[in-house]
Amino acid sequence: AQKITQxxxxxxxxxxxxVTLDCTYDTSDQSYGLFWYKQPSSxxxxxxxxxxxxxxxxxxxxxxxxxxxxxxxxxxxxxxxSQLGDSAMYFCAMREGERAGSYQLTFGKGTKLSVIP
Amino acid sequence: DADVTQTPRNRITKTGKRIxxxxxxxxxxxxxxxxxxxxxxxxxxxxxxxxxxxxxxxEISDGYSVSRQAQAKFSLSLESAIPNQTALYFCATSRSxxxxxxxxxxxxxxxx
Numbered sequence: 001a002q003k004i005t006q007x008x009x010x011x012x013x014x015x016x017x018x019v020t021l022d023c024t025y026d027t028s029d030q031s032y033g034l035f036w037y038k039q040p041s042s043x044x045x046x047x048x049x050x051x052x053x054x055x056x057x058x059x060x061x062x063x064x065x066x067x068x069x070x071x072x073x074x075x076x077x078x079x080x081x082s083q084l085g086d087s088a089m090y091f092c093a094m095r096e097g098e099r100a101g102s103y104q105l106t107f108g109k110g111t112k113l114s115v116i117p
Numbered sequence: 118d119a120d121v122t123q124t125p126r127n128r129i130t131k132t133g134k135r136i137x138x139x140x141x142x143x144x145x146x147x148x149x150x151x152x153x154x155x156x157x158x159x160x161x162x163x164x165x166x167x168x169x170x171x172x173x174x175x176e177i178s179d180g181y182s183v184s185r186q187a188q189a190k191f192s193l194s195l196e197s198a199i200p201n202q203t204a205l206y207f208c209a210t211s212r213s214x215x216x217x218x219x220x221x222x223x224x225x226x227x228x229x
Contacts, residue, residue: 104165
């Protein structure tokens with residue numbers, strides 16, 4: 001079974017609108033963390049936001065927020081006020097456990113976001 | 118200057134050749150990682166190193182080897198390249214006290 005599932009291969013959003021990118025995860029660990037990375041067409045991977053499984057509040061970083069629903073095992077990324085520069089691939093990733101080696105990340109297959117002027 | 122650099126940025130090589138991809142970082146992080154990215158498959162971990170003397174296999178280590186020459190340098194080698202190793206390769210780093218990983222710009226490798 002996939003550990004990280006991103007069900008939206010592609011998404012379109014109007015400039016200045018908000019958009020939600022879906023991510024569901026599968027783990028039996030109590031301690032884990034969810035990440036979102038952005039990959040523009042230039043290819044680099046840019047860290048956006050992190051949510052730990054014990055964090056009580058949803059993580060926010062500027063226009064990015066993570067809608068963490070632990071019981072549903074979902075960690076959706078919300079981008080507010082979309083900009084043309086937000087057009088990119090977005091990857092959800094997870095680390096599991098506190099033991100040595102828990103810093104490995106498992107990535108989803110990504111969602112391609114296109115912002116329409 | 119970039120905190121995590123990878124050389125070369127692009128490389129075309131022939132089947133059977135040995136090739137080395139290099140990663141250097143100025144972030145002072147002790148942990149380093151190599152990933153490969155294939156279209157439609159996301160990123161997969163090849164090897165990771167928590168310090169110079171601690172190197173571990175990741176999900177897809179077959180056909181690859183690594184060397185951690187110093188805290189700031191981590192190299193990935195393909196001893197005998199094959200076409201299905203054509204991919205985008207990323208180096209990443211992290212602090213031992215934090216979870217976030219920071220990626221280099223990537224190396225696009227083509228094996229013909």
